Amino acid sequence: MACFLQYICQKYTTDMKKSIIKPAVMILLLFVVAFYGCKKDEPVNQDQKSIENEIALDVYTDGAQLTKDRIIYYHEPLFDDYYNSFLDGTKFKESNEVIEGDLFMLIADVASPVRSGSRILSATHVAVEGDHAYVSYHYNEPNSAPMSAELYEGQIDVINIEDPTMPVIEMSGNTNRADFNTMFLDYEGLTPDRKLWLGASDYGVGGAVFELGLMDGVIPVGGELQRFKTASGSSVNGLAKAGDWLYATAGRTTGGSFSFEADDMSLVGSNEYSNAKYAAVSGPEAMSKHVVLRSGNSAELLVYNVSEGHELINTIDVGSIQPETGKSGILVKEDVCWVSAGYNGLKAFNLESGELVHTLSPASMVPEAVVNGVAMDNDYVYVAAGSAGMYICEIVPGQAELLVVERYDYGASANYINVGNSLIFIANGKEGLKILRRVPPGDYEIICDYDEKGVPFCIEENPDPLCPDLMGHLDVALPENQNALIAHPEYFTYPKTLVLSEEATVYITFIDEGAGWKNSLGTYTYPAGEPPVSTDDINNKLLVYPNASRKNRGGDLEPGATMRLLGSYPAGTTLGAFLVAHSWVGLDNAPGGLTEGFFTHYTNENLNINGLQQSLIFYDESCDAIILTFEDNKIPAGDKDFNDCIFKVIVDPPSAVDVSQFIPLGE
Numbered sequence: 001m002a003c004f005l006q007y008i009c010q011k012y013t014t015d016m017k018k019s020i021i022k023p024a025v026m027i028l029l030l031f032v033v034a035f036y037g038c039k040k041d042e043p044v045n046q047d048q049k050s051i052e053n054e055i056a057l058d059v060y061t062d063g064a065q066l067t068k069d070r071i072i073y074y075h076e077p078l079f080d081d082y083y084n085s086f087l088d089g090t091k092f093k094e095s096n097e098v099i100e101g102d103l104f105m106l107i108a109d110v111a112s113p114v115r116s117g118s119r120i121l122s123a124t125h126v127a128v129e130g131d132h133a134y135v136s137y138h139y140n141e142p143n144s145a146p147m148s149a150e151l152y153e154g155q156i157d158v159i160n161i162e163d164p165t166m167p168v169i170e171m172s173g174n175t176n177r178a179d180f181n182t183m184f185l186d187y188e189g190l191t192p193d194r195k196l197w198l199g200a201s202d203y204g205v206g207g208a209v210f211e212l213g214l215m216d217g218v219i220p221v222g223g224e225l226q227r228f229k230t231a232s233g234s235s236v237n238g239l240a241k242a243g244d245w246l247y248a249t250a251g252r253t254t255g256g257s258f259s260f261e262a263d264d265m266s267l268v269g270s271n272e273y274s275n276a277k278y279a280a281v282s283g284p285e286a287m288s289k290h291v292v293l294r295s296g297n298s299a300e301l302l303v304y305n306v307s308e309g310h311e312l313i314n315t316i317d318v319g320s321i322q323p324e325t326g327k328s329g330i331l332v333k334e335d336v337c338w339v340s341a342g343y344n345g346l347k348a349f350n351l352e353s354g355e356l357v358h359t360l361s362p363a364s365m366v367p368e369a370v371v372n373g374v375a376m377d378n379d380y381v382y383v384a385a386g387s388a389g390m391y392i393c394e395i396v397p398g399q400a401e402l403l404v405v406e407r408y409d410y411g412a413s414a415n416y417i418n419v420g421n422s423l424i425f426i427a428n429g430k431e432g433l434k435i436l437r438r439v440p441p442g443d444y445e446i447i448c449d450y451d452e453k454g455v456p457f458c459i460e461e462n463p464d465p466l467c468p469d470l471m472g473h474l475d476v477a478l479p480e481n482q483n484a485l486i487a488h489p490e491y492f493t494y495p496k497t498l499v500l501s502e503e504a505t506v507y508i509t510f511i512d513e514g515a516g517w518k519n520s521l522g523t524y525t526y527p528a529g530e531p532p533v534s535t536d537d538i539n540n541k542l543l544v545y546p547n548a549s550r551k552n553r554g555g556d557l558e559p560g561a562t563m564r565l566l567g568s569y570p571a572g573t574t575l576g577a578f579l580v581a582h583s584w585v586g587l588d589n590a591p592g593g594l595t596e597g598f599f600t601h602y603t604n605e606n607l608n609i610n611g612l613q614q615s616l617i618f619y620d621e622s623c624d625a626i627i628l629t630f631e632d633n634k635i636p637a638g639d640k641d642f643n644d645c646i647f648k649v650i651v652d653p654p655s656a657v658d659v660s661q662f663i664p665l666g667e
Helices: 001-013 022-035 061-071 081-087 470-477 489-493
Strands: 054-056 058-059 069-077 105-108 124-127 132-138 153-159 168-177 178-185 195-202 204-212 226-228 236-242 245-250 256-261 267-272 276-281 288-294 299-305 312-320 330-331 336-342 348-350 356-361 373-376 381-384 391-393 403-408 416-420 423-427 433-438 505-512 521-528 542-545 562-564 573-578 600-602 615-620 625-630 645-652 664-665
Touching: 001 058, 061 069, 061 168, 132 195, 132 423, 153 178, 153 195, 168 288, 168 600, 178 236, 195 226, 195 236, 195 245, 204 236, 204 245, 204 373, 236 288, 245 276, 245 288, 256 336, 276 330, 288 330, 312 348, 330 373, 336 356, 336 373, 336 381, 336 600, 381 416, 381 423, 470 625, 470 664, 489 615, 505 521, 505 542, 573 645
Parallel strands: 124 178, 236 276, 373 416, 615 664
Antiparallel strands: 054 226, 058 168, 069 105, 105 433, 124 132, 132 153, 132 178, 153 168, 178 195, 195 204, 204 226, 236 245, 245 256, 256 267, 276 288, 288 299, 299 312, 330 336, 336 348, 348 356, 373 381, 381 391, 391 403, 416 423, 423 433, 505 562, 505 645, 521 542, 521 573, 573 600, 615 625, 625 645
16 A cells, blocks of 8 residues: 555656646545655665566567658758759859868758657657667657656667668667657677667656667567666656666656666665756766766756765756756766756866866857757767757867857757767757768779879870860750750760770870869779679779869869879770769868768769769760760759769770760760
8 A cells, every 4th residue: 555655646746747637636645645645765676577677669670661761861961052052043153162171961861750649759869889870769748748658659769870871770669658768878798788778757657767688789579678767756867877887867856866786777876856867977987977967047067986885076066057848968078077058058067176168158159049968079069959950169279168160050959969980960859860971081092192282293294185176065065054954865875984895094184174062083993794783892993183173163173184094904894983072172171181072973873872873975076085074963953964074084095995885976
């Protein structure tokens, strides 16, 4: 009877998140409370194998269908006026004012799961490890909804990010017993049996931690969640592990910080207080620091030793965090704790001294900014700022205030953010998940070194000077701003690569470019009749022009500049070409001045991100010239005039290529 009354007491006095207490129930409750009294749970060791704490997880393994239903791919550059101008109907090719330095792309949107009754779940947290990202969801019920089992829904997506340009949902698991609010992925243990802990609101017991054993990074089919109750609190909001302990924070009006033995999840200690919002640790080992954020008007960081005694070693005044119901994520890195302070911006405190060392103040952001979360890599601070989107900031030496580099405003609420494997994950509640990418360096061999403008030092005398009529013929075939797909659909029925019928030497001559980006051109080869199925099949990418831009148009190439490809190619070789869109960013901004670019276009169209043709090959009989042209914007964006980058291909001896197969030019 006492246990039942304690459950009733807890359910109707601490679970305000999901209840409206009716008058009759309140009278009965007050009578029961007056007669028996309510008391808080004491930390206890739990029966790890009790049936009621083993909850089946429904696992869906049809990753292809999950991906098809819920992922939309974009592969679009961010912060690039030239590219985005095509999306809103304007164009200004004469402008070279594009972002320098690091490049960022929108890779994909992942839609939130939808349950029966058209109930949309909310993305709450992202954990990243190796080739996988894990996304948690809960059901964000309508305000003042009566408490019922139907208000609880939790899901985990496992996203394979082995190819960061094409993330896919590998599987998902869900339960209707609990909301999943937060996660912690164990950094220890072998990959086959790594643990994933989930902080939850559970219909049966209130605040709880669920343990899930992964198998080779994914959810085992038929796997079960093990449930462990925190002593009080209706919702677990934060999880962190260090040494032998897993730490959970739970509850707004009642709750606190709770310590579990990570091996068997026995509850071994608690520190009870209100507004326990989030948890983080300074490192994975014992004697590092465990940090708890208490939110509200008088917010503070509580700093504990990671030890059996779990001693409080520092309390740091954070100031006001509003709204109190905000996400208020924290991140500890190098003994500095970054605090998401809602409308009061971002603050970072030294855990030893308590000194405020960094800020992103409201004055540096738009008025609607509500800082919910923060993530970092080696160069940038990424801030999830609610309806203001995401801020990318730099730490300026000797300056407390962060420097805002860019803001990504996309019309949804950025609630949580994490980084890993060159990807940036933004959880947006019911709007799902955004996956961005910070573009890394390219993956190609370079023919020879080059100067500060990307011009190769090994440019040589042109063995076949440009024909004076060539550009006039090209202007007729590919008029500026004319959609070649519509005006000349016949162009796209001709071959896209060159096949050598005898041993030959090949040269590439720069003719012209009309692009706003600083693109790079390269070549690759493969045996005739054995085209690459994927880019993984190409292992001989050769960069010819690091910056294929004309003099006074972003580069320093002159028409007629010629490069000889390395060696000679045997009979039966197919020669393909690739164009890396906006790969060149300058020596001051990237190692070698090059990045992987926004995307790479191949003459083998099946290798392109969009699966569409981005290049054409012509033969001008009167000029005896093979001409290769590219559209640098990813179709269907861009003007599709296919004259953004123009090159001449010289084959010695000329008889090694059947030129009659190419699009006729100059007729």
